[in-house]
Amino acid sequence: MNTKKAPKSPYLKTSYYKDMVIAAFDTPFRRKWVLIGILILIFFPFIANKYVIHVANLVAIASIGALALNLLIGNAGLLSLGHAGFMASGAFTAAIMATDFSLPIWTVLPTAAVVGAILGLIGGLPSLKLKGMYLGISTLGLYYVIIYILSEYQFHGGFGFGITIKSPQIGPFTLSNEKEWYFLLCFMVWATALFIKNLLRSRPGRAWIAIHNRDIAAEIMGINIGYYKVMAFVISSSIISMAGSIYAYYTNVASVEEYSFGLTISYLAMIIIGGLGSVLGSIMGAFLITVFPFFLMNIADFFKITGVIKDYFFSVQTGLFGVIIIIFLLVEPLGLSEIWRRIRDYFMLWPFRYKPLAVTKR
């Protein structure tokens, strides 16, 4: 066997340390592309106009939410339909704390996380008894209760169209323009992705995957099922709640109407189109779903479409969105991350470089 060639293969890990290093920098090819990617991300806001940066920021916020939801649904296999409720709770925590008590953002975000964690605990408790769709529906119920409480607050407080929130201050900076937000949000997406990636490689992540695959077998292997299920709910909903409060800060408003059941569905679409259980997939899905409406709007403007389609443009948009989800589910159920993997494998093979390992389908 030719041992000289073997260490070059990205699949051959000769030590535990090598196995645990996140595989972004392990080959020269990847090193080059990751570097180029980071440079593009850094210089992007200096070239692009405000509108594009705004869209990029929305993508970033959606990525945080999608990452957290994917942790819960894709990895732990616990269906949750209360996503919008958790986001709304985060947004209202920010609204109440920043407007009524004028507290700074670094106290607000942890509090939002704690609120999300408590709600996640409540939402996770039925998971001890329920599975699959039953769990999904119980979280849907929780969503309606949260929205009811928040709408009571909003209407009795006299905030008709939502509570306005001032732009947050970090030290001497006021985060008010898109470019400043962009860097903060990029950092946050990176931090969330790293946190979740690390979580998935350590004990809880493996426990979740075991529970997802077969809960009875996982229990026999000594995993405390209830503990880890509730833990998945708590972690995911606290991140989601933080994403909600960031979104409220970013848009300067918190309103119940924004957190409809449709929001939950669009987040579900993100993780399905992106690929369930994949960190990269969540970001790709968030990108696609967030950019898609803006893209359609530009196309409509470009072709100067008028008539019925223009009048009801929003529903054309949501309709196409539904069609995309259906096509993905029927044709490529593993999502964008699977397409990405195939493209990558193709170029890796070309011309006969490495034979990729057979990736087990989940």
Place this chain on the structure above:
Amino acid sequence: MQFLISVIVLACAYAMLSAGFIVIYKSSRVLNFGYSDIVIMTAYLAVTLTQLITGPPVIALSISVILSFMFGLVIYALLVKPMASQPIFSTIILTVALGIVLYSAAVLIWGGKAEYISFGWRAFYLLPGGSTVASTEIVMIVITVLFFIALFNFYRFSEIGKQMRATAENTLLASQRGINIYFVTSIAWGIGIFATSVAAILLGGNYSVSLHMGPVALKAFAVALVGGLDSIKGAIPAAFIVAMAELVASNYVNPRLANAIPYVIMIIVLLIRPWGLFGTKEEIERV
């Protein structure tokens, strides 16, 4: 007395809505989340047909109901059957996506205007005790009762009904015994959408047809879960409980609470008795 009538009428609406939901769930184990949008779609379809076809509205309405039955078969053949090997979760998201598509189609075609299905006549009758009841409400109650009797008898006596029960009980065993499970399940989808359409027409005749029917129809989930997802007879008491609680909340407490109360009841039932009032206990283990 007036309160009691409105409870009965609302309970009938919920029972019909959740019946369509349960029939589909029982056979294919798919929670049809596109349900509320199918309600909107079929209601608007009925409106258009009553406007197009002159003559007694019964003809137009029965055509629209038959069309909905076929629509159910199409949904099953095109969307649900190819998903058979996927996890059940994906199929549910598929129904959600279907709902989105149908909703936007309804907005595009009908423009989201509020309409009204006419049964040809509408009158108010004075009952002893000073309360009134509308003719549409009487129609609603009568049709609901008839539908449930027909459904029970269908499941009990007819050949396909028996096969459906067998498929619901154990799909693998049923297919081994020579039951064409695809056929049976597609019929179940047809019946489910049929029931939805009947419920939509009744709702549209009694209240109005608009895009706001969606949240009303969504409460059928709560009703179905309270009664037990695989139990048709559970839908009736569950519908009464939910309708009662909702009207009590909206009349005496706060109208906004009325939207949340069915889900509160549902969560309570899920925590205490997850399989519902009349559902089978093993059902929880299957999903």
